[in-house]
Amino acid sequence: MKRANEETTENDxxxxxxxxxxxxxxxxxxxxxxxxxSIFGILPIDxxxxxxxxxLEGHLGTPNIEIEGKLGKIMDNNTKDRVYLPVQSxxxxxxxxxGIRFVSDMTMDQHRNYNQILNKLVNDGNKPNVKTxxxxxxxxxxxxxxxxxxxxxxxxxxxxxxxxxQVINFIKKVNIGHLNIYLPNSPLDLRISIxxxxxxxxxxxxxxEANYExxxxxLSYKSHALQIDLTQVHEPNTDKxxxxxxxxxxxxxxxxxxxxxxxxxTHEQSQYYNILTLFMNSLRMLARSG
Amino acid sequence: MKRANEETTENDxxxxxxxxxxxxxxxxxxxxxxxxxSIFGILPIDxxxxxxxxxLEGHLGTPNIEIEGKLGKIMDNNTKDRVYLPVQSxxxxxxxxxGIRFVSDMTMDQHRNYNQILNKLVNDGNKPNVKTxxxxxxxxxxxxxxxxxxxxxxxxxxxxxxxxxQVINFIKKVNIGHLNIYLPNSPLDLRISIxxxxxxxxxxxxxxEANYExxxxxLSYKSHALQIDLTQVHEPNTDKxxxxxxxxxxxxxxxxxxxxxxxxxTHEQSQYYNILTLFMNSLRMLARSG
Numbered sequence: 001m002k003r004a005n006e007e008t009t010e011n012d013x014x015x016x017x018x019x020x021x022x023x024x025x026x027x028x029x030x031x032x033x034x035x036x037x038s039i040f041g042i043l044p045i046d047x048x049x050x051x052x053x054x055x056l057e058g059h060l061g062t063p064n065i066e067i068e069g070k071l072g073k074i075m076d077n078n079t080k081d082r083v084y085l086p087v088q089s090x091x092x093x094x095x096x097x098x099g100i101r102f103v104s105d106m107t108m109d110q111h112r113n114y115n116q117i118l119n120k121l122v123n124d125g126n127k128p129n130v131k132t133x134x135x136x137x138x139x140x141x142x143x144x145x146x147x148x149x150x151x152x153x154x155x156x157x158x159x160x161x162x163x164x165x166q167v168i169n170f171i172k173k174v175n176i177g178h179l180n181i182y183l184p185n186s187p188l189d190l191r192i193s194i195x196x197x198x199x200x201x202x203x204x205x206x207x208x209e210a211n212y213e214x215x216x217x218x219l220s221y222k223s224h225a226l227q228i229d230l231t232q233v234h235e236p237n238t239d240k241x242x243x244x245x246x247x248x249x250x251x252x253x254x255x256x257x258x259x260x261x262x263x264x265x266t267h268e269q270s271q272y273y274n275i276l277t278l279f280m281n282s283l284r285m286l287a288r289s290g
Numbered sequence: 291m292k293r294a295n296e297e298t299t300e301n302d303x304x305x306x307x308x309x310x311x312x313x314x315x316x317x318x319x320x321x322x323x324x325x326x327x328s329i330f331g332i333l334p335i336d337x338x339x340x341x342x343x344x345x346l347e348g349h350l351g352t353p354n355i356e357i358e359g360k361l362g363k364i365m366d367n368n369t370k371d372r373v374y375l376p377v378q379s380x381x382x383x384x385x386x387x388x389g390i391r392f393v394s395d396m397t398m399d400q401h402r403n404y405n406q407i408l409n410k411l412v413n414d415g416n417k418p419n420v421k422t423x424x425x426x427x428x429x430x431x432x433x434x435x436x437x438x439x440x441x442x443x444x445x446x447x448x449x450x451x452x453x454x455x456q457v458i459n460f461i462k463k464v465n466i467g468h469l470n471i472y473l474p475n476s477p478l479d480l481r482i483s484i485x486x487x488x489x490x491x492x493x494x495x496x497x498x499e500a501n502y503e504x505x506x507x508x509l510s511y512k513s514h515a516l517q518i519d520l521t522q523v524h525e526p527n528t529d530k531x532x533x534x535x536x537x538x539x540x541x542x543x544x545x546x547x548x549x550x551x552x553x554x555x556t557h558e559q560s561q562y563y564n565i566l567t568l569f570m571n572s573l574r575m576l577a578r579s580g
Contacts, residue, residue: 035561035564036421036422036423037571038568038572039425039516039568039575040422042421043571044575047473048379050379085377086383086384086387087381087383087472088341088381088382088383089341091378093377130331132329132330132331133329135329224325228329284337288334
């Protein structure tokens, strides 16, 4: 086996010895060792974030792209229970993992807990010299009506503000793909989704009746790079309420930072991986608090 | 649902608006948004490192404890191939995962590559103002002889320096436990082990012959908090050579920092999680380079 350049090491050792000997005559100074993030001095990008980055690749430039992360449970279709894998830490499931579905729901207690956590963030973020993110929020009462229109595979969604009946938007939401992330040490798992939200013309539903509608009571917390929506969904004709928490990434900002990454001149300033880390760590910490 | 304190948010929004309006009269200043590690402003401890920390708990104070991480492959006993799990990112396997074994070996090319990477670290670490860790190294030619002695379940190991026949140590190595870490995006997986290395009295083997011996050609790279051993193991009577890379953690230092963590006065200064992060990230980055 080959050794490293011996001379350099010897010289440096001599330098260190001299420094130590010199010190003996003075007051003893404890050697301060800074613990590095790795022997290479850098923090490696974590494996899950690498997978998410690859998953987003090729879609980021697409117009009207929506990137969102949801809290919920990965359910086993056979056992009707949360899926079990023989692992004891976070992992992204394989794309061809069959027999599972993601249920974007939680208990009312969990929902209430998230409400408190997020309200605290809004309050804390307004104090001077805090380390948490700045959040603004809105309370939205919204009705989503779904229409089946010939020539469109996906149902079209008309969202109106319940308080003044004004149309918020009319879109077709097409799913591009999902990533299911199993969190065996958290009460909730994660799903990252890419969708295209295409704006549609309202004349399409002039003479069409809605198939069904959903009422949404939503607290929307907005911060730089992301928006957190805590929503209670009520489907009429049932008493059941679904409780959802999702984080939507600012996909335009992310794409902008991705382009910086590709350019040698701007590579160093790119916030691409920092934004993905903020997104993923926020989802992880919220899932742990569930 | 409950809203966060509205007044605070309104006040802050006013402040922000005022700042923006004021700015209109002067040169436009781009708003600088620092991307936080999470919405809570802190970096969560990663899930694998949490599992390792729990695994070490209760053993750290034990005398003569050895904590090491090895590169290799988790093999499926049935397929005789590397194990397959339907996941696409790092995960720690469950403790009761059956039908697998960890093979601490690599190709000669991988070994040569690690030799170059580690030699470069030694050279780089000696340059002024570098970000990588400082490493010293030694080249060791060692013979390990194994003895079966009545009253001891484990074989006793006598290590001697091949160059001068001096005894390096005589120990009984008892394994306490393993953690297998599956890395589907790396050519090699990881195993973290806890062992107790108990020093034995040489009189025990006065009239005993060694069962077998192993020759080790080892490059040992020492840094603060850890030591990396790159070893070629040769078992006599066979032509086969095994190539190993392992990182040993300074368990006394880790225990010292763990105790700091438990004391309110020293909690903030503790390097416990930083040392585990250095250990794990170094193993991850080396596994990726394999």
